[in-house]
Amino acid sequence: AAGVIQSPRHLIKEKRETATLKCYPIPRHDTVYWYQQGPGQDPQFLISFYEKMQSDKGSIPDRFSAQQFSDYHSELNMSSLELGDSALYFCASSPLTEHEQYFGPGTRLTVT
Amino acid sequence: DAKTTQPNSMESNEEEPVHLPCNHSTISGTDYIHWYRQLPSQGPEYVIHGLTSNVNNRMASLAIAEDRKSSTLILHRATLRDAAVYYCILSDMNRDDKIIFGKGTRLHILP
Secondary structure (H helix, E strand, O other): OOOOEEEOOEEEEOOOOOEEEEEEOOOOOOEEEEEEEOOOOOOEEEEEEEOOEEEEEOOOOOOEEEEEOOOOOEEEEEOOOOHHHOEEEEEEEEOOOOOOOEEOOOEEEEEO | OOOOEOOOEEEEEOOOOEEEEEEOOOOOOOEEEEEEEEOOOOOOEEEEEEOOOOEEOOOOEEEEOOOOOEEEEEEOOOOHHHOEEEEEEEEEOOOOOOOOOOOOEEEEEEO
């Protein structure tokens, strides 16, 4: 079965640079969620989209923005990167009729 | 958000059943009980969910107390591949809800 695809899988950036993470949800899933997991921590919700509109927002820094496109893929844009942004970033998708979320393999971002 | 309480860690022997408890004394009538797990170096994975009745699927069983203030995830025959952090999460049935991850239970499987 098709799964959530995230790209890139690994990304190394320097401080103050920008990064763009991409998420391709499972076909026919219309809701996308982004989570951040710092080293040794539990995943934290950042933001979600339903039908290309932002549906909820968590502890997402103002330096980060995200959107969902007409093909339902989503991108997380991160600017002025800081060392503390080094983390795993997971995308999850779900169809409106179900409550369970399906997670991608994550993007490991390292800021040096 | 309604909160859950789980033990920090548990151990079990391989090929034996595992019962992972979760307390959610402030659960509301519209909250589903979800379980996710995260294997090392992987994204979280949906395990099972329920509302009032016990549930079974190919991965596990979920036993829900009659007053819904607690639940137990049951792995019928643990394998080494079940070693993971298990999260018990409440999710409002009326909303397309984000997951609020708590600390979870780190399950160690002994060969």
